[in-house]
Amino acid sequence: AAFQSLVEGGVQALAHSFAIIPQPAMDVAASNGVPYLHGNTSQASLDLMKSDPKKYRNIFQVDVAETYYGAGFVKFLSNQKAAGWTPKNNRVHIVQEQIGYTQVISKATQAAIAASNGEWEQGPITDIQFPVQDWTPIIQSLKEADCGVIMIDHWVAAELASFAQAYVLDPTQGSLVYLQYGPSQPEFLDLAGEASEGFVWGSVIGVYADEKGNAFRKAYQEKYPGTMGMVYTGSGYDTIHILAEVWKTVDPKDFDAVGKAIKAIKYRGVCGTYTFATDTNSPISYPTMTDDAESAQAHLIFQVQDGAHKIISPASHKESDLRAAPWM
Template identity: 80%
Template sequence: MPALNRRSFLMTTAATMGAVALWSPALAADPIVIGVPTAQSGPVGVADQQDWLNGVTMAVEEINANGGVNGRPLEIKVVDIDLLTPEGTVAAFQSLVEGGVHALAHSFAIIPQPAMDVAASNGVPYLHGNTSQASVDLVKANPEKYRNIFQIDVAETWYGAGFIKFLSQQKAAGWVPKNNRVDIVQEQIGYTQVISQATQAAIAASGGEWELGKVIDIQFPVQDWAPVVQQLKESDAGVIMIDHWVAAELASFAQAYVLDPTPGALVYLQYGPSQPEFLDLAGDAAEGFVWGSVIGVYADEQGMAFRDAYKAKYPGTMGMVYTGSGYDTVHILAKAWETADPSDFDAVGQAIKGITYRGVSGTYTFANEDHTPLSYPNTTDDPEAGQAHLIFQVQDGEHIIISPATHKQADLRPAPWM
């Protein structure tokens, strides 16, 4: 998709909203069906999965309003998924594969291999946002089996390395931390453990610039954050990383923390504030917290146009991650289908490998053994060659990009407790 200015994006989207049911005769052709597993209930992941479905829906409506793909309309097939059990994951994916979908587009599977194995059973193209080194390792270990499976963002390891890089860059830009210690509060699932280990490795590799402070274990669900807040205050580190991804629980942490904060500390909440519930539940307590995502909606002209269109269609607090990546994923598939028969899964997979696509969340490329894009500034020095690892801060009740410098909307602002 070419870069859009805000006016053309909004005009296109406005036309789309009224045009989906008014397909031209050319769109009477057989639809191209995208299977979208979407968790509709459960203790975790529902907001992210709905954000993804919303982004997918916007892209499908937009493409259909412009004639579909080679005259064929796109169609979404949604099934519920139990993210917390392998059986539930297999059931959802099996239903879609047996239903004859032309591609699978999923925000993330907490248990990735069962989903990947079902997709691999008949080679259907499967694009996902697992943000998972385990998913990458499976593809690298068996490239033939998983040849048509692609992760639309980089692995979670870069949350750790990228966060320490961000701290050093902020120091170079003039921020003076109270001390060089980094406390980590870590949840126990594999995802957060990988991030914690990568963060600790980056601290160890910093040559003494940063020092590992206290490591505090938590277990979901966290019933009471007060003991954690007290341990952090006693440790008195200059940087605090809350390595947990559930927005509602991070909102509870924010509310507890502001009542008895560690003075002067920069507090980073890993990823979870991207989910709408964080701002909705934390309210004024959210102000000043920093968070990041290895993929997210940019604040450039193209990204802001998408944000405006999204908010017009889905009023309320907007998720900053899976909305844009779901939207971009459908455009990647559509671009592949322009040149490859949607029923020829291997041809579509090869087309995806040949794509360079600049979306609302950065540039996607898959021509590597990982089947994942590049991360800026973690794996490429070119801001247009990959997806920016975006660091946000809540400022005046809004998520504002503060890093990297090439993408920022504002500078880091001292939090109320700083």
């Protein structure tokens, strides 16, 4: 209903971070061809676009699919190992939530592990159901499996903060613990407090710590004091600037002309380089899809260090090296 009211109200573009109802939102936008930029991080959204390129021609995903969380995470592990990190063993324990998004990520991770030619081995796969009332049984299963790497495939920041607080009281000693992108949301640090120290997390789109990214971070935090999110702040900012750039030369009322201009643009924002000249109307990811860092969006891996998010990968974008967590 919200999307329908906006389209009927005559908006000249739609933009947001993500929608939990991607197909209905895309169908509403396609009804009159209004340019629609979203951050659904969804293979299903890209598949829908490919199923009818004419219908969905003016719909663009501003980041890659969630499948790259899996491939990118395993690549990160291998790169860290090559750089000198020694895992206590090569097994990866996946704790997975049950929604489609997390299931896709889990399957992509499992596939990447299987494709690693034995460098990494699949450990247990443990199911959780939102909301998680008690993390104790999960933490016990992690200790029993004793894998070198633990992946918590869940995206709700408040629940990941609750996990962190419980985990540090009875950790699996020596394991690298990765929390899927939820810590990017401000409430993770706010709620987890000191318990957040040492946890690793990633996002296929996030605010860089280069000159452009740091200038944005500084300006944002001056205007909005407190804990800053590392994803939606920058991706939202970039999305609006992509539209503004296109509207400089194209009539905003000419939806197809705007769509063609977005398709052709190469825009370097605070979250990397946006290009949409693909069959999915979505960017490419570095380093999984390309070796050219400036042509893509970096899949950023962060670690909480001294109470702050620090980029530790890829090497071309890092602020800090991986640091041993308190339980490692």
